[in-house]
Each structure stands twice: as structure tokens, then as C-alpha cells.
Amino acid sequence: WEGVDVRGDTLSLVIIDKLPFTSPDDPLLKARMEDCRLRGGEPFVEVQLADAVITLKQGVGRLIRDADDRGVLVICDNRLVMRPYGATFLASLPPAPRTRDIARAVRFLAIPSAE
Secondary structure, eight states: OTTOOOOGGGOOEEEEOSOOOOOTTOHHHHHHHHHHHHTTOOHIIIIIIHHHHHHHHHHHHHHOOSTTOOOEEEEOOTHHHHSTTHHHHHHHSOSOOOOSOHHHHHHHHHSOOOO
8 A cells, every 4th residue: 555645535445454464474574573582572562563553554544644534444354353462553543433333334434525
């Protein structure tokens, strides 16, 4: 989603199929995690989770580009609610109503924007 800039009603729905963790086989990630470990840090939290949160926020930012934009973000990965680190992702998102009810999201999208 890098480089995408769609404003207004043209983009009203973003679906993210999984949390954007970098592949654990990525050599750069491995090196950064090892460096963190050698410094006494927590590689998962300080490297993997931190990177994934930033990437997710960038994806969400494609949906809401300015104050007049509105839309629905769907995150399909159940780790968001099933794993303790899901709370970190949720806390990083801008304040907005949240639901697991698809009918509520559809109703929201059916309401015409104020443009």
C-alpha cells in the first residue's frame, strides 16, 4: 500500500487479511532481532511488533487521508483479539467506533458522505 493516495469516496473500504509482520526468514529482520537480543532487549516487542504496528498504521492511513474522508477498516486476522499483542495494534489505531458486526459496517458504508 505504499504510494497509494486515494481521497474521498473513491476508497471507503480497506481489508487487511493478516497483521503485517515481516517474514521471520527475512535476513534484515534476523539481524535486527539479534542486535536487539545482544543489547538485552525483547526482539519480538522491540523489533517485530514495533515494525508491524507501524506498517499497519500506514495501511490504515491510506483509508483516511484528510478530515472529510470516511471508511471501514476490516482486519481479518484473529490474532488481533486472540493474542495479547493484539491490544498493542488496537491502541495504535486512531479513535473510531469498532465492531465485529458486518451488518453495522455495511450500514455505515450505505450512509452517504457529507461531500
